Amino acid sequence: MQHCDTLFHAARIITQDAGRTVLDDAALAVRDGKIADAGPVAELEARWTSDERINLPNMLLMPGLVNAHTHAAMTFLRGLADDMPLMEWLQERIFPMERELTPHIVRTGSLMGFAEMLRTGCTACIDMYIFEQAVFEAAHTAGLRCLGGEVVFDFPSACCPDPRAALETTRALADAWKDDPLLRVAVCPHSVYTTSEKTLRDCARLAEELDLPLHVHLAETPAETAMSLKLHGRRPAAHADACGLLRPGAVVAHAVDVNEAELRLLAERGVRAAHNPSSNMKLASGAAPLPAMLRAGLTAALGTDGAASNNQLNMFTEMGRAALLHKLVCADPTVATAREILDAATLGGAAAFGDPALGRLEAGAAADFIALDLDSPNLRPMYNPVSHVVYAATGAEVRLTVAAGRVLYRDGRFTTFDYPALLREIDDIRDFVLRKTGTGR
Ligand SMILES: [Zn+2]
Incomplete structure (x- = not known):
């Protein structure tokens, strides 16, 4: 025995x-x-x-399900702004509120997000946000696995005045959490439309130097493709590749506006795609070509994205919507089978997380x-x-x-933190957001 x-x-x-x-x-x-x-x-x-x-x-x-793309802290904005296009939603509602962020808001919002994930069967997530140190503290408290990174923009965030500071923050995070068995750091350029070519190259270099995974939003909308062509003369996937972002194991979130040749490129580079059906539907970004991804041999995972664009962090919702969305889009009930979707939410998520020990029992x-x-x-x-x-x-x-x-x-109880106290804290943050936005709602 x-x-x-x-x-x-x-x-x-x-x-x-x-x-x-x-x-x-x-x-x-x-x-x-x-x-x-x-x-x-x-x-x-x-x-x-x-x-x-x-x-x-x-x-x-x-x-346990793996949420392959999220911004856990954004629970604090859940339901604040709905029914708007992506760029308007980002520029007019989300980015202004994010300039008011503090580590306390990020820690509390993240713990709320992790509570929802644990409650709905998620045991690991891939996150990027501002003040990611506070996200890691919340993940450490909650006890789930998190692959996270400080988001890198070319413009100032509440945490970092410039991309150089964001990369230094990434370096410090990687050092601070290097011995934690459940938390891992990624290099997280926001996207090809919010970062310069130099910044993207610096991100790829840091990932190489510290041997860290890379996580980026890519080809989320046709509007992003148009912006990438205008700014860089290349479509998002080609630009990301030219800047060295498409490294083996890199996670690209969305991959909505991608053609067959780009899917083959992503597969050849050993990149993982994080598909976020609810967020893509809510922002009318388009339908990522999941069946074509799988045919191209691209490893696909599922994510919720942030609560501001979903508005849930529930991987069961995501699985159901993914299966139905592609049947409708392809006018073919045989695509996106239950088996393929469960594989994406477990084994695909494990591949995106970079840990083959996850997603199977x-x-x-x-x-x-x-x-x-x-x-x-x-x-x-x-x-x-x-x-x-x-x-x-x-x-x-x-x-x-x-x-x-x-x-x-x-059975209704979180074992690692005081949930009633968390409810009180998130309500205080709601009051702060209401004062800042002046919506009076
Ligand atoms: Zn996102």
């Missing part, structure tokens, strides 16, 4: 292993934050003793998983669990969220 920390016993487990095995009446043995074993409960009971046993009858275990993988209540009326009867996860679940069925073997959320 071997000994583990905790044995989790559930009715079913979607493993996302190479054979996409779904186990019935099965268990996970968790030791030191990793999955030591997974399989039928009788076999695990014969092999493992444990300090603790958590029985999850009528529950489905599955890998088998021996050696990270103990990042969630449990869904199969007694929820919208999940009965069940013929195909993958279908239910993508098309029927809403995230409200999540009863347990575990990252690195640690229970972060269970």
Whole structure:
């Protein structure tokens, strides 16, 4: 007999292993934050003793979802400005409010975002924002994984007066968090339309020097393509490539206005695409060509983007919308299958995060998983669990969220922070925003 920390016993487990095995009446043995074993409960009971046993009858275990593109702190702007075009929304509503940011607002907004993510089954996210140090502090408090970076613009942000300062902040962040097992730093130029060619090249150089991943918004709208052609004489993907941004493992958010040749280029460079269907639909940015991405061999992940343009940070919502959006756009119900969408939200997210131990539940993988209540009326009867996860679940069925073997959320309670206190803090920030915007709403 071997000994583990905790044995989790559930009715079913979607493993996302190479054979996409779904186990019935099965268990996970968790030791030191990793999955030591997974399989039928009788076999695990014969092999493992444990300090603790958590029985999850009528529950489905599955890998924690990976939110591959977000700005967690932007929960503080949720619902402040809706129903506007991207550039007007950014320039008139979002950027002016972001000039008022403080580390406290970013920390509180981020913790609110992480609470929503944990509550809806997300255990890892890829973030970029202003005062990212405060985002990392919130992620450290919440206990989920975060690959984050200080956003680099050519204009001043509330945190950094210029791109040079933003890159120095990135360097300091990477040094400050280098020993944290759950938090990793990325170099995050905002986009090709908010940064000069020199800044983009400096970003690529820093990523190379410190061996950090790179995360950038790319080809979000046809308007961005027009701006890129005007500013740089190249379409966004070609410009990003010329500046050295399309490095292996780089995450490009959106990739909406991309042609077949650009998809092949992104795939050849080993870049990951973070598809944000809700944000793209809400801002009418267009539909990223997800089926064509997959055909081109490009690794696709799913993200929520920020709460100001979604307005949820719920990966179940994102999976459902992704599956439906592409069927409608392609006039083909066979594209964006439930299997492909779940793969994007788990294994694709793991690739974007740069950690192959995420997104699957088998021996050696990270103990990042969630449990869904199969007694929820919208999940009965069940013929195909993958279908239910993508098309029927809403995230409200999540009863347990575990990252690195640690229970972060269970049965309505967050275990790592004081949620009622967080609610009071976010309401104080709402009052501050109302005073600043003078909307009186
Ligand atoms: Zn974004």
